[in-house]
Amino acid sequence: MPETHREKSNLSLTKKFKDSSITRASVVLILVLAYYLFLSPYTEAFLTKSLGNIARQTSNVEVNSLSPVFDIHVYAGEYNLSSIENTEKPIIESKFFTLDPRVLAMSKFLNDYHSPMAPYAEIFIIEADRYGLDWRLVASISGVESAFGNLLPEGSHNAWGWRGIKQNEAGWSVFDDWEESIAHVTERLALGYGTDLTPFDIQDTYCPPCGETGLDLWAHGVTRYMNELEYYVNNLENL
Secondary structure, eight states: OHHHHHHHHHHHHHHHHHHOHHHHHHHHHHHHHHIIIIIHHHHHHHHHHHHHHHHHHHOOOOOOOOOOOOTTEEEEEEEOOOOSOOSSSOSEEEEEEEOOHHHHHHHHHHHHTTOTTGGGHHHHHHHHHHHTOOTTHHHHHHHHHHTTTTSSSTTOOOOSOOOSSSBOTTSOBOOSSHHHHHHHHHHHHHHHHOSSOOHHHHHHHHOHHHHHTSSOHHHHHHHHHHHHHHHHHHOGGGO
16 A cells, blocks of 8 residues: 555656656756757858858859058049949949059158148159159258248248249249249259269258258258158058
């Protein structure tokens, strides 16, 4: 009798355990963990690969990959990422303009010195190339002579202490605008001094009193600014 009662009690406990919500939740949790740890990586990889293959086979969209554009490329235009087709107006309207890095370096350099000639950076390069002159020389001389055009006779556009055409009462040349003065000084330097002379070669003729002191302050000053411009053009990404 006691034996039969004990068996009935064990069966009752077993049934209660099987019917318990905690038991069912535990079993579900174990199954989920087993799937996550052992089956999920393989299943997800298979599904991802399969769906990717299907997408590539059915897609008509062309993928266009562009290399990164550095500082010397200026991008102008508008782009539209909308997937809606528009037959009247193209989705992408863009233009790329590649600038000479020397122009960007000159512009940044003159802006850093608060020069009124900064908007004419490209003129320095164009005129220097026209005559085969070092592109850094004319701007660097202006740094020594007039703090890059900040200290000069009013309205003269003469940043080089130039004496020649269109002189005022004090003997300084007066130009109508910066384009004219940059072009004229570049031309006369190239034709009058040559294109292969250093500031030390030019100094005695360009500024006789500067050479007489023996300190070569004028030549050292011009050379310093030329070296700064060289640093600018070689380090555009860091400026």
